[in-house]
Every structure is written in C-alpha cells, then in structure tokens.
Amino acid sequence: MQGNIMARPLLISGLIEHATLTHPDSEIVSRRCEGDIHRYTMKEAAQRSKKLANALSRLGAKQDDRIATLAWNNHRHFELYFGVSGMGAILHTINPRLFPEQLVYIINHAEDRWLFVDLTFIPLLEAIKDQISNIEGFVIMTDEAHMPETSLTNVLCYETLIQDESDEFEWPEFDENQAASLCYTSGTTGNPKGVLYTHRSTVIHAQAEIAKEALDIGSYSCMLPVVPMFHVNAWGTPYAAAMTGAKLVLPGPGMDGASLWELIETEKPDLLLGVPTVWLMLLNHMESIGKKLDSVNNVVVGGSAAPLSMIKKFQEDHGAFLVHAWGMTEMSPLGTANAKTRLMDSMSLEERYQLQLKQGRPVCGIEMKIVDDSNNEMPRDGVAYGRLLVRGPWVISSYFKNDDQSSFIDGWFDTGDVATIDPHNYLGIVDRSKDVIKSGGEWISSIDLENEAIGHPELIECCVIGVAHEKWDERPLLLAIRKEGSNVTAEEIKDYLSDKIAKWWMPDDVVFVASLPHTATGKLLKIEVRKKYHDYLLKAENA
Numbered sequence: 224m225q226g227n228i229m230a231r232p233l234l235i236s237g238l239i240e241h242a243t244l245t246h247p248d249s250e251i252v253s254r255r256c257e258g259d260i261h262r263y264t265m266k267e268a269a270q271r272s273k274k275l276a277n278a279l280s281r282l283g284a285k286q287d288d289r290i291a292t293l294a295w296n297n298h299r300h301f302e303l304y305f306g307v308s309g310m311g312a313i314l315h316t317i318n319p320r321l322f323p324e325q326l327v328y329i330i331n332h333a334e335d336r337w338l339f340v341d342l343t344f345i346p347l348l349e350a351i352k353d354q355i356s357n358i359e360g361f362v363i364m365t366d367e368a369h370m371p372e373t374s375l376t377n378v379l380c381y382e383t384l385i386q387d388e389s390d391e392f393e394w395p396e397f398d399e400n401q402a403a404s405l406c407y408t409s410g411t412t413g414n415p416k417g418v419l420y421t422h423r424s425t426v427i428h429a430q431a432e433i434a435k436e437a438l439d440i441g442s443y444s445c446m447l448p449v450v451p452m453f454h455v456n457a458w459g460t461p462y463a464a465a466m467t468g469a470k471l472v473l474p475g476p477g478m479d480g481a482s483l484w485e486l487i488e489t490e491k492p493d494l495l496l497g498v499p500t501v502w503l504m505l506l507n508h509m510e511s512i513g514k515k516l517d518s519v520n521n522v523v524v525g526g527s528a529a530p531l532s533m534i535k536k537f538q539e540d541h542g543a544f545l546v547h548a549w550g551m552t553e554m555s556p557l558g559t560a561n562a563k564t565r566l567m568d569s570m571s572l573e574e575r576y577q578l579q580l581k582q583g584r585p586v587c588g589i590e591m592k593i594v595d596d597s598n599n600e601m602p603r604d605g606v607a608y609g610r611l612l613v614r615g616p617w618v619i620s621s622y623f624k625n626d627d628q629s630s631f632i633d634g635w636f637d638t639g640d641v642a643t644i645d646p647h648n649y650l651g652i653v654d655r656s657k658d659v660i661k662s663g664g665e666w667i668s669s670i671d672l673e674n675e676a677i678g679h680p681e682l683i684e685c686c687v688i689g690v691a692h693e694k695w696d697e698r699p700l701l702l703a704i705r706k707e708g709s710n711v712t713a714e715e716i717k718d719y720l721s722d723k724i725a726k727w728w729m730p731d732d733v734v735f736v737a738s739l740p741h742t743a744t745g746k747l748l749k750i751e752v753r754k755k756y757h758d759y760l761l762k763a764e765n766a
C-alpha cells in the first residue's frame with residue numbers, strides 16, 4: 224500500500240523561492256574580480272537569477288542544454304547556480320585548473336552551448352577557442368565599464384545581458400530526477416569523467432549537510448566557503464545558504480592567507496570550509512601577523528586528510544574546532560563528517576585529536592562498507608582495512624556519456640579509497656588504493672606518514688610515495704619542501720619521526736624539493752612524483 228503524501232518534486236528553484244520568502248535579507252558578500260567587495264541580499268540574488276533565466280530563454284536556452292561557467296566564488300556565479308538549473312538547463316561548472324587539453328575535452332564532451340566566464344579566465348579560453356566550436360557564445364561576468372578586449376567571438380556582457388529583463392520568471396516544474404548540474408572529476412589518469420547531479424540529489428544533499436551532525440549550517444551561520452564553486456558545487460554551500468538563510472561570504476580570486484584574513488576580519492564568519500592547503504596558507508599568515516581567528520567556531524576540512532598539526536593549531540591558537548570531512552565528486556561530495564559529539568567532551572584533548580584524525584561518520588543517507596579483493600565485507604573493528612564502497616541518494620550511478628561500469632558493484636560505488644570503519648561507524652581513510660605502499664606484503668599508509676612528517680616545524684609540504692625496492696617490492700620515500708631558510712637534514716626528519724611511527728614504516732630516504740605537483744583540485748599529483756622517483760632506491764643501491 225502506498226502512503227498518501229504529496230509527491231512534490233524536489234527542485235533547485237524551490238530552494239531559491241524558499242529563500243526569497245523566508246530569508247530575503249540574508250547577506251551575500253563577494254570579493255569581485257573587478258577588485259572591490261560586493262554585497263547584496265538573498266532577495267536581490269533571487270531577482271537577478273530570474274532576470275538571468277529570462278535572458279537565457281531569450282538566447283534560446285532550453286531544458287537540458289549545458290550552460291557552462293568558468294568562474295570564482297562570487298555573486299554572479301551564485302545567480303547562475305539558481306538561474307540555469309532553475310529554468311531546467313544544466314549548469315556545467317568548469318575547473319580552471321584543468322590542463323588546456325582537458326578543458327577542450329570536457330567542453331566538447333559536455334556539448335556546452337554558452338559559457339559564462341570571469342575576467343580572470345578569458346585568456347584560458349582565448350588559447351583554446353578554435354577547438355571549442357560548439358560554444359555559441361561567451362558571456363563575460365562583468366559590467367560594461369570593465370569589458371576587456373578579447374579575441375573571443377560572440378561575446379556578451381553579463382550585466383548588459385540581464386539589465387532589461389524582468390525579475391518575474393515562473394520556474395518550470397519537472398521531474399526531480401532531471402539533471403541539474405555537471406562536474407568533471409579532475410582525472411589523474413585518462414580523461415576527466417562527468418558526474419551529472421539531479422535536482423533531487425542536490426536538494427537532499429544540502430538538506431543532509433546542514434544537519435548539526437554534519438556541517439551544522441543554520442540561519443545563525445555566517446560561512447566562508449573557500450572550496451570553489453567551480454568544483455562539486457562548493458560542497459553544496461550555495462544551496463545550503465538558500466535553504467537556511469546563512470550569510471554567505473564568497474572569496475572570489477582571493478584564496479591567499481592575507482586576502483582571506485581581510486574578509487574574515489570584516490565579515491566575521493563562524494564557519495570556514497576548504498581543503499588543507501588553503502588552511503596551511505591561512506594559518507601561516509595568521510602566525511606571521513600574530514592575530515587570532517576570533518569569529519571562527521568550526522573549520523570544515525576535506526578533499527585531503529587533515530594533519531594532526533592542523534587540528535591542534537586551529538584548536539589551540541584560534542579556539543576553532545576542525546570538522547574533518549570526507550567525500551568525492553561522485554558523492555556530491557559529502558560522505559562523512561566528524562562533528563563534535565558529547566563523548567568528545569569527556570575525552571582528553573589528545574584522545575579527541577586522535578578521533579578527529581578520522582574522517583568521521585556517514586552523513587545520514589550514506590551507507591558504507593569495506594570489502595576484500597573478492598568483495599566480501601570486512602569487519603567494522605577499526606583495524607581491518609579494505610576497499611571502501613558507498614551508496615546513497617546523492618551517490619553517482621554511472622558516469623555521464625561513459626560506458627565504463629568498473630566502479631559499480633552490485634549497486635555500490637567503489638570509491639578507490641582504502642579505509643577502516645570502527646564499531647561506531649567512524650571512517651578512517653588509509654590511502655587511495657593506488658597510493659598505498661606495499662612493502663613486503665604489508666601496507667603502509669602514505670597519508671599517515673605525510674601527516675606525521677608535516678608536524679615537523681620546518682617543513683611546509685610533504686609527499687610520500689612507494690618506490691621500487693629489490694627486497695621489499697616497495698619502500699616509502701618522503702619528498703618534502705622546507706620552510707624558507709631551513710637547513711633541516713634527512714637524518715633530523717627521520718629522528719623526528721622515530722617515536723611517531725612503526726620502525727618498518729620509516730621512509731628509506733628524505734628528498735628535499737622546491738615544489739610538488741598538484742591536481743586541479745589541489746591534491747598531490749602522486750602519479751607524476753612516482754614516475755620521476757620510481758627507481759630512486761634502485762639507483763642509490765647500484766651507485
């Protein structure tokens with residue numbers, strides 16, 4: 224027997240309508256590419272989203288058309304989030320950090336019709352314009368006064384495009400399973416793969432993430448998502464802002480420590496969200512100016528593992544709790560969050576820090592399990608580790624226009640991560656399955672080693688890879704960037720690690736480098752590092 228409840232569709236337009244009626248005065252503050260700070264209200268944002276929807280209709284945009292953006296976190300991008308998806312078209316957010324050939328690939332693969340671009344990224348498009356002929360035109364996200372000279376053709380100005388449009392627009396109603404937005408993975412190997420989110424998955428994901436148990440976002444919140452709107456929808460924060468009326472502070476191109484602090488000092492966010500590399504820059508900046516992040520209560524850190532030194536620094540220097548979270552593009556992205564619990568209050572700080580190192584518990588709606596090579600489920604004892612599989616209403620079921628089903632196993636998605644799950648359902652990411660170091664049949668977590676090494680006060684970034692070894696197959700090699708002026712030696716680093724890790728985990732050598740390669744989402748590009756150093760120990764032995 225079916226229940227008797229209305230089957231109203233969950234649509235993104237519903238979020239912005241709710242925001243207009245419920246939180247019209249909530250503020251959205253952005254650092255613009257033009258250089259200044261822009262501020263307006265949710266109501267104004269909603270009105271301009273409708274003007275945009277009218278303008279897109281005039282340009283001939285229809286349901287399912289892909290409308291692309293190449294833009295920072297700013298108010299116009301926010302309007303595109305609601306205007307494009309709200310009218311039934313699909314918002315394709317493009318990551319400007321992809322290589323030019325990947326940009327060409329995804330723009331063509333997605334069959335984008337119009338592309339909205341921030342001033343900063345125009346040169347990226349000029350360099351590839353002859354290879355993206357499916358694009359009918361470009362809309363530069365600025366006003367007439369700031370329109371640049373460009374070799375792009377069919378160019379419109381955003382403010383001119385919407386200025387004479389009506390701010391009345393009747394959002395169409397359609398099936399909630401219709402596609403709303405598209406984001407490509409950063410593709411460390413092969414071409415990027417597209418993840419096509421639905422209206423339903425987007426709304427449910429936002430609903431789940433605002434929970435106190437997850438990211439704790441409410442009308443009292445003022446959040447600063449440094450995590451970009453050009454990748455996995457800034458972890459859903461624009462939708463969460465519309466849902467709750469939280470004040471939104473958008474950093475635009477200013478992701479460095481000084482620019483972030485400038486916004487934090489004036490706007491006083493209590494919730495920050497971003498990847499560890501961004502927080503390293505901010506923490507270094509705060510140390511150099513000797514100030515505290517007084518307004519900040521919680522810092523959500525995901526994308527890569529949060530090191531112990533960062534958890535401590537936020538807590539002890541700034542009184543901020545680090546909410547360690549894990550997810551991926553294929554999961555919209557939130558999978559788990561390590562929110563504060565009552566139990567944590569009764570722990571010693573050291574015990575609590577150890578727990579915070581874990582990636583947290585599944586956000587309600589996400590199921591997860593670990594399996595062995597034959598796909599048999601392994602125990603949730605916090606010790607056994609295996610391949611992590613997930614399923615849930617905001618988890619991918621297949622890649623966009625791609626027949627590869629190798630990641631999908633009996634209704635579960637294989638994350639490519641190796642993990643433990645403990646009896647309280649806390650997830651501990653051991654490593655990416657391709658990064659874990661297989662030494663003499665035992666596994667060493669490159670992430671754990673990096674996290675210990677980065678605790679050394681004279682190092683600013685660390686990367687551990689498995690390199691070929693005659694006896695043990697693979698052994699860990701640590702590559703590290705020293706702080707300016709530091710002469711710390713390999714032996715000193717090993718000494719520092721000696722009481723922190725098992726003896727057989729000790730890196731065979733420490734190599735100091737000037738820089739390390741990163742993916743388009745700021746993660747270490749270990750595939751490149753491995754290529755370069757694969758034979759490092761063999762050469763050393765034969766030398």
Ligand code: ADP
Pocket residue numbers: 408409454455524525526527528529547548549550551552553556582638639640652654655744
């Ligand atoms: P995003 O681009 O949003 O960072 P990706 O899909 O590129 O997501 O990468 C997801 C992968 O990042 C995960 O499968 C995992 O390996 C890694 N990751 C994400 N969060 C964490 C975390 N808190 N700790 C360790 N690894 C993480």
